[in-house]
Amino acid sequence: MNVFFIHLAFLFLWGPAAKENIAPEPEFKIISFEEFEVLTAADSDKLRIYNFWATWCAPCIREMPHFEAASAQDPDLELVFISMDDGRRPERVTSFIKRKEIQSPVYLLDDVDFNSWIDKVDQSWTGAIPATLFILPDGERIFHEGELEADELQKLIDQFKP
Amino acid sequence: MNKKSTFALTLLAMFCLSLTAHAQDSGYQIGDEAMDFTLTNVDGSQVSLSGMENARGAFVIFSCNTCPYVKAYEDRMIQLHEKYAPQGYPVIAINPNDAQLSPGDSFEAMKKRAEEKDFPFPYLHDQTQEVIKAYGGSRTPHVYLVNKESGKYIVRYIGAIDNNYQDASAVTKHYAEDAVEAVLKGQNVPETTTKAIGCSIKWTRNSE
Numbered sequence: 001m002n003v004f005f006i007h008l009a010f011l012f013l014w015g016p017a018a019k020e021n022i023a024p025e026p027e028f029k030i031i032s033f034e035e036f037e038v039l040t041a042a043d044s045d046k047l048r049i050y051n052f053w054a055t056w057c058a059p060c061i062r063e064m065p066h067f068e069a070a071s072a073q074d075p076d077l078e079l080v081f082i083s084m085d086d087g088r089r090p091e092r093v094t095s096f097i098k099r100k101e102i103q104s105p106v107y108l109l110d111d112v113d114f115n116s117w118i119d120k121v122d123q124s125w126t127g128a129i130p131a132t133l134f135i136l137p138d139g140e141r142i143f144h145e146g147e148l149e150a151d152e153l154q155k156l157i158d159q160f161k162p
Numbered sequence: 163m164n165k166k167s168t169f170a171l172t173l174l175a176m177f178c179l180s181l182t183a184h185a186q187d188s189g190y191q192i193g194d195e196a197m198d199f200t201l202t203n204v205d206g207s208q209v210s211l212s213g214m215e216n217a218r219g220a221f222v223i224f225s226c227n228t229c230p231y232v233k234a235y236e237d238r239m240i241q242l243h244e245k246y247a248p249q250g251y252p253v254i255a256i257n258p259n260d261a262q263l264s265p266g267d268s269f270e271a272m273k274k275r276a277e278e279k280d281f282p283f284p285y286l287h288d289q290t291q292e293v294i295k296a297y298g299g300s301r302t303p304h305v306y307l308v309n310k311e312s313g314k315y316i317v318r319y320i321g322a323i324d325n326n327y328q329d330a331s332a333v334t335k336h337y338a339e340d341a342v343e344a345v346l347k348g349q350n351v352p353e354t355t356t357k358a359i360g361c362s363i364k365w366t367r368n369s370e
Contacts, residue, residue, distance in 0.1 A: 052359075056230050058264075059362060084359050086230075086328065113325050115335075118357040126300035128362040145300075146362065 027105035028094055030087055033117045036109055039080075040135060046078040047161050048135040052121075054084040055096045059147040060130040064100070066150040070157055071104055077157065083108040084129055137162050189298005192354045196222070196308045196315040199293045201256065201286035202269075204276040209254065209284045211308070211315055218250030219309040219318075219345070221338060224299040225255040225285070227275045228266040229361035232303050234327045236279055239303075242323070242338060243283040251307070251342050253283040258294035259302075259364040267364065291366060301360030307341050307351075318345050321356030 031039075040050065051067050053060035064081070071079035081102070085093050087110030097106055111117060118127050122143035125131055134142040134156065142160060190196055200210040211220055221242060225232050243253035259267035269287050276285045288294055297306055307319035319341035324333040341351045 054230075057361065088328065112328050113334075114358040115322060115325060115337075115356040118359070125357070127357045127359050128301040129359060130362070 026097055026102055028090075028097060028107070030090060030108045030110050033109065033111045033120075036082070036107070037120070039107075040133070040141075044078060044135070045137050045162075046076050047137065047157065048078045048080070049157075050080050050082050050133040050135070052082045052084060052129050052131045052133075054129060055092050056085075057129055061100075063130055063147050063149075063153070064102070066148060066153045068103055069150070070153060074157070076161060079104045081106045087112075134160050136160055188295070189300075190296075190306070190317045190320070192317055192320065192351075194317050196306065196317050197293070197296050198315065199288075201288055201293065203284045203286055204269075204273045204281075207284075209286055211254070214252055214254075216250060217252055217310070219307065219315065220251060221246070221253045221342070222297065222306040222308060223253055223255050224258055224288075224294055224297070224302055224304040224306075224363075226257045226259045226264070226267050226302045226361065227271050228259070228264055229302045231327050231358070231360050235303050235323050238323055238330055240279070240282060245339075246342055247283070249342075249346060251345075255281070255283060255285045256288050256293060257285065258288040258291050258299065260291070260366040263364040263366070291363075294363060299363065301358075301362060303358075303360060305338050307338065307345065309345050319351050319354055321353075322358035325356075327358070 040048070049067065049071070051060075051064075053064065055061075067079055067081075071077050081104055083093050083106055085108055087108055090108055093106060093108055096102070114127060118125050121133060122141065124143055125145055128145060130147055131143070131145045132148065134144070136142070142156075144156070148156070196211075198211045200208050200213075203209045211217070211222075214220060223239060225239070239253055239255065246252070257267055257272055261268035265271070269289075272285055272287060299306070303323065305319065305321060305323055306317055308315040309318045310316075319338065321337055323338045324330075325335040325337065326333045335353070337353055337356050340353070344351045
C-alpha cells in the first residue's frame, strides 16, 4: 500500500516537470527600461532583434509569425519580443503567448513615462508600434518603425547578419 | 567584414536614415504654419480651424476609436477641452485611420463613440488622410497645439497629452496643459515636443 502512495506521489512530482520538458514555455518577465538598456548593451555574436509590440496591436500580431519563423530557422538570430502592454495586466500577455504558441522570449517593458526613454531606443522612433530594433554583433543599431512583411524582414536580416 | 559589404552596409544605413529623416521632416516642426482644413464632423457639419468661434488656436489631436491609448485619454481630452475651449483653445479630434483596414474606425463607428462619450468637441474624419500627412502625425493620440498669430496657425507644441496614460492621478508632467498655459501667458512652451508609444496610423494602401 505504502509503495502505491509513493508511486502516486512520484507521478504528481514528475508529471508536470516531464510535460515542461516536452513543450518549454517561452521566457516571460516584466522589465524596467534600465533592464532593457543592460540587455541591449550586452555583447553578443548574434544579430539581436527586439520587436516592440502589444497584444491589442493588429499590425504587430500580423508580423509576429515572420519574426518567429526567421528565428526558428536561424540559430544566429536572437529574437526578443518587447511588449508594450499594460504592466498591471501581465496575464493578457501570458495568455496571448499560450494561445498563439509564441516560442521566443517576451519581456513586458513596464515604463509609461514614454518620453523619458523612446529617444534612447532610437532618435528616429516617433513612438508608433510595431517597431523593431536590430543590433549587430559589432554593436551597431538599426531601427525600423512600421510593419514588416516576411520578405522585407528576411532582406533586412540577410543584410545585417555577420 | 570586407570593403564591399561595409560599403553596402553604409549605403543601407544612409538609406534607412534618409527614410526616417523623411518621416520626421514630412510634417510640421515647432514654429511652422499649420494648414487649415475643412472636414466632416460626426454631427454632419463641416468644421475648420478658421470656423471655430472665439478660438485663439486649437488642440488638433489625431485620434481614433480603436486605440487603447486613445481610450485611456478620452476623458482627459474632454477635460482639456472643457478647461481651455472657454479660453480660446478647443480640442479638435481627427480620425485619420482607413476604415477598410480598420473597420472599427468607420465614420458610423465614430458617431457611435462620440455619442457614447458625449464628446463636447468636434470629432472629424480625415478620409483622404491629407490633413494628417500635412501635419506629420504618426500615431494616435498625437497632439498639435496651434496658436493663431497674425491670422496664421502656428504650431507651438507637438506630442503627448501627459506622461502617464495608465493613471491620470499619477501624472507628473502635463505637457499639453503646460504648453497652452505658456502660450496663454505669452511665454515659451517649456517642452515643445514629446514622444509617446501610440497606435500606428492605418494608412490607405497605394496612397503615396
